[in-house]
Amino acid sequence: MKNIVVLFFLIYSTQTFALDSFDKETNKVIHEMYIEIKGTQLKYDLQLTAIQKQIDGVNSKLILTKIMEEKLELLILKDQLKENYQKTQLDNISDISKIRYIKGLQIIKILYEKVLSLDHHFASVRTFSEISKMANPNQYPEFEKVKQLVKDKRDKKQGFDLTSVLGTNTLVSVINTFSNMMVSGLSKEEKEAELAKIDCILDFTLRMQTDLNTIYFETAYLQASNNSIKSDIETLFKDYTKSINYIVSLEECRNNDDWDKVSSQLDAYLIAMEKAEGVQKNKMLINLEFPIDRLIQFITQYNNFINEGEKFYQKFSIILNSYENEKQCESKLPLEYKRLKSDIDIAIDKFNVAYRPVEINGTKMKEILYGINEFQ
Known part of the structure; x- marks a missing residue:
């Protein structure tokens, strides 16, 4: 088993080596989640395979034996093994849900900081205070x-x-x-x-008056869109933590650094879920699963916004560099114009790095969304 685990991580490391230069926050959590889910699947696959071999062995003995007492004992053992198999399957699903939920909380925390940073960025862009002067x-x-x-x-x-x-x-x-x-x-x-x-x-x-006004109004549009994103992630957090009986808003949680309380509420919920059985356990498991799917939807929304924002700023850069008499009038142009050009270039870099879209697609999307891999 140890050799199999080592082989798995060697294979996975070659697939993710090229991702090291990507965003070191959200995507890092995504990659950690991916690895943990794969490790959990591998662990339970080995257990399920071992149980299935025992069941197959019992079936072979049932065919060969003629003694009724032995048949009865083998049938009882087979039922026990089947129950064990089903329990192991449920434990597998439960453990993957825990991983997804915990990592999901980390992603929400990181994305909220990014959204707040974007809010500050749009509020401080010079177009709002200086475009009229230019x-x-x-x-x-x-x-x-x-x-x-x-x-x-x-x-x-x-x-x-x-x-x-x-x-x-x-x-x-x-x-x-x-x-x-x-x-x-x-x-x-x-x-x-x-x-x-x-x-x-x-x-x-x-x-340049029309072009500068275009930058002003489209930046205002981006800020309004970011406010909508901010409202959506706050609603997502409310829905996400409702099932674990945490009722504090995301803004208040952040301001009071209350993440430890969220963790303790989650721990209490997971302990209760471990003790639950049957329908109650399934219901508690669903309560963990549903908000995770909402998180995936929000990530898609966030990615679309970041991609859109980057395109807007690339457009702004083209606009600001389109003034055909720039060289001739360079010494007489306002400093605000030069600073705005620099701000736009910095913003494009931030959209590529600091606000980078979350990497979650293809096989990895299936892994995180459904807790299954392409070989199952």
Whole structure:
């Protein structure tokens, strides 16, 4: 048996070696669960095989013996072996359910931290506080100076002032400034000199305003989606721990570091399940199984969101690098623009590493979902 176990782990290690560089948290728990389930299956398969051999031996003796007393004893022994076989099968299912449930709790804990980290990330992205400054020339001191100069030099009879509402409108403000400049007392050389001070600002804001607003609104969408994910995992935890009589919310559990209480509640439940029999034991086992299936569904939802988020940020990167006069206007572009580009690159890296989708598919999905392997 020892040699078989060693062989199993040698085979498995070659399959998972390439996964070492993947996410070191959630996927690590998934791999641990996979190994523990496989080890448990192997242990019980050996026990079941041994019992089946005994049953086969009894059947052979029943065919050969002619003595009634021996037949009766063999029949009684066969019934005992069958009961033992069924009990071993149930113990196998029970132990795998325990592994899945405990590892599931670990996964929920890790994913919740990732979701909270994402929430913090979206809340702190500079697009919310600085995109209006980048997209509106009225936020640039250089443009304000030119506006004021033109206003002071304009022909009072032909020029006009905008209302407080229209004055904040990017396009209207730019048109008004140019109109007033045309009827101002500035010479041609002075007009050209003033335009040279703001040409890059106007070019950048007018070209990029729509794109920058796209980043703003789509980031807001991602944050709203993450809030939905956060609500879903909190509901999942509530359903997950209800069966073990733990009624504290996930947020409160995390804030109070109450994970030991969850573990003790689970231990008490497992002890009660060990003592239960028949229908009651099956019911308690189902109570462990159902929330695990919900967890698998949530993992799929989380993976889809992370994949979607990464695509959005790749799109943002393309948008920010699409400004065609970047090199020509580099010295005059706002620092917020350069920092936002850097933030987007960092975010893409985080989606690839820190928030990486949970690896659970194919054969491994069957193993974790149903506690069976492809050879059964």
